[in-house]
Amino acid sequence: MKKITYSFSQSEVDCYVEAAFKDLDQVVDREKTILITDENVFVAHKPKFKKWNVITLKAGEEYKVQATVDAVIKQLIAFEADRKTVLVGVGGGVVTDLTGYIASVYMRGIKFGFVPTSLLAMVDASIGGKNGIDVGAFKNMVGVIRQPSFLFYDLNLLKTLPDEEWSNGFAEIIKHACILDAETFQLLEQHNIAKVKRNKDLLAEIVLKNIKLKVEVVQNDEFESGDRKLLNFGHTLGHALETQYELTHGQAVSLGMIFACWLSEKLLGFSEAGRVEQVLVNYGLPTRTHFQVMRVFKILKMDKKRVDAGMSYILLENIGKGIINQIPVDDLKQHLAGFNKINKG
Numbered sequence: 001m002k003k004i005t006y007s008f009s010q011s012e013v014d015c016y017v018e019a020a021f022k023d024l025d026q027v028v029d030r031e032k033t034i035l036i037t038d039e040n041v042f043v044a045h046k047p048k049f050k051k052w053n054v055i056t057l058k059a060g061e062e063y064k065v066q067a068t069v070d071a072v073i074k075q076l077i078a079f080e081a082d083r084k085t086v087l088v089g090v091g092g093g094v095v096t097d098l099t100g101y102i103a104s105v106y107m108r109g110i111k112f113g114f115v116p117t118s119l120l121a122m123v124d125a126s127i128g129g130k131n132g133i134d135v136g137a138f139k140n141m142v143g144v145i146r147q148p149s150f151l152f153y154d155l156n157l158l159k160t161l162p163d164e165e166w167s168n169g170f171a172e173i174i175k176h177a178c179i180l181d182a183e184t185f186q187l188l189e190q191h192n193i194a195k196v197k198r199n200k201d202l203l204a205e206i207v208l209k210n211i212k213l214k215v216e217v218v219q220n221d222e223f224e225s226g227d228r229k230l231l232n233f234g235h236t237l238g239h240a241l242e243t244q245y246e247l248t249h250g251q252a253v254s255l256g257m258i259f260a261c262w263l264s265e266k267l268l269g270f271s272e273a274g275r276v277e278q279v280l281v282n283y284g285l286p287t288r289t290h291f292q293v294m295r296v297f298k299i300l301k302m303d304k305k306r307v308d309a310g311m312s313y314i315l316l317e318n319i320g321k322g323i324i325n326q327i328p329v330d331d332l333k334q335h336l337a338g339f340n341k342i343n344k345g
Contacts (some may be wrong), residue, residue: 001016001017001018001019001020001023001026002016002017002018003015003016003017004017006215006219007219008129008147008218008219008222009222009223010147011147011149013147013148013149013150013151014027014149014150014151015150015151015153015211016150016151016152016153017153017204017208017211018153018204019152019153019154020154020156021045021048021115021152021154021156021157022048024088024115024152027113027150027152028086028088028113029086030051030052030053032084032085032086033052033053033085033086033087033088034053034054034055034076034079034081034085034086034087034088035049035052035053035054035055035088035089035090036054036055036057036072036087036088036089036090036091036095036098036099036102037049037054037055037056037057037089037090037091037095038056038057038058038059038060038091038092038094038095039056039057039058039059040059041059041090041091041092041095041117042054042056044160045117045157045160049090053079055072055075055076057072057095057098059094060094061094061134061242061249063094064094064097064098064133064134065133065134065135066133066135066142068098068133069098069101069102069105069133072098072102073102073105073106076102076106081106081107081110082107083107083110084110085110085111086110086111086112086113086149087099087102087103087106087110087111087112087113088112088113088114088115088152089112089113089114089115089126090114090115090117091115091116091117091118091121092116092117092118092120092121092125092165093118093120093121093124093125093126093249095121096114096116096121096125096126096131097125097130097131097132097133097140097143098131098133099112099114099131100112100114100129100130100131100144100146100148101131101132101133101143101144103131103146104131104144104146105144109146111149112148112149113148113149113150113151113152114126114148114150114151114152115152115154115157116151116153116157117157117158117161118158118161118165118168118169119158119161119165119166119168119169119170119173119207120165120168120169120171120172120249120250121169122153122158122169122207122210122211123169123172123173123176123207123210123211123214124169124172124176124210124214126148126151127151127211127214127215127218128145128147128214128215128217128218128222128228128231129145129146129147129148129218129222130143130145131143131144131145131146132144134243137243137244137299138243138299138302139239139242139243140239145222145223145224151211153207155200155203155204155207158203163284164248164250164284165248166193166197166284167193167248167250167251167283167284167285168248168249168250168251169250170188170193170196170250170283170284170285171234171249171250171251171253171254171257171280171283171285172210172250172253173188173206173210173283174188174254174257174276174279174280174283174285175231175233175234175253175257176210176213176214176231177319177320178233178257178276178316178319178320178322179230179231179233179314179316179320179321179322180213180217180230180320180322181209181213181320182318182319182320182321183320184206184209184210184213185275185279185319185320187206187209188206188279188282188283189275189278189279189282191282192282192283193282193283193284214231217230217231226324227324229312229314229324230314230322230323230324232312232314233256233257233260233314233316233322234253234254234255234256234257234259234260234314235253235256235314236256236300236303236311236313236314237252237255237256237259237260237296237300237336238252238253238254238255238256238257239252239256239299239300239303240296240297240299240300240303241255241256241289241291241296243299244291244292244295244296244299245291250285251285251286254280254285254286254287255286255287255289257276257280258273258276258277258280258287258288258343259336259339259343260313260314260315260316261273261276261277261316262339262343263313263315263335263339264315264316264317266335267315267325268315268316268317268323268325270315270316270317270318272316272318272319275319276316276319288343288344289343289344290340290343290344291340293333293336293337293340296336297332297333297336300332300336301329301332301333309328309329309330310326310327310328310329311326311327311328311329311332312324312325312326313325313326313327313332
């Protein structure tokens, strides 16, 4: 187990790589720790939870709501959790989002850490300190930015991951490469999802690259006043599609990236949309869709990145170089309609 410590504006985060779940008690005191997980993770890894205090949640994005927060807080009170208690989220992005948010509001803030069990959580959701819940159709509308005390990476936990969840994670990996690192994009082009799943060393390399990429962005702009907005590439339309249609997060973000590439061609002369589309296909992600423009636009226009009548939309100048582009909301509606006509699934 190796430890890398990352410094942020108000705290440090210890990142344990090449770790094994059985060694978690070297990082936290079992007696003062409560693990929060969901039913799917608990069933898949039941022996690992023995001798730990555990709160098990229902699985799924639909449970990332205030009612779940209230229920967990009641259980924390029953556990007699105090300000020395440490919460550890063991699961995917829903579990880490909820755990970080609950830890930030319980007794006005207690320590927490994450053991991500999905590829999506390992490369994105667990990193950066964004913790929150959904309100109706609006994703992550309520939350805080507060860094965990530690991140604990056991790649063996991915062995039980369904194929769909591998693709979910690669959507965020491809996103990071598109906006930040042409070299990583080329590495992804040279392989596909099946090859990476078979090659643990390659998988570890890709995960570590993505941890570093996201950490560097967050260190430079922890509270999203500038370049951290780049991490929203594919997410503005993606979140709207995800809440309105039966799509996973990765599928929705993939479609959002295709729209952003199309818009980048239209507004910036970006010429490599075909390369992005092919990589998405190679990692099991969709690139064609058809949606009701007004239904999606109603959600999209309330996105947190909106300022007055404009939206901070993330586009590509080149692969590896994302930029923040202000687009009038009314213009964005017209662009959505144009894209929808030519991108039918």
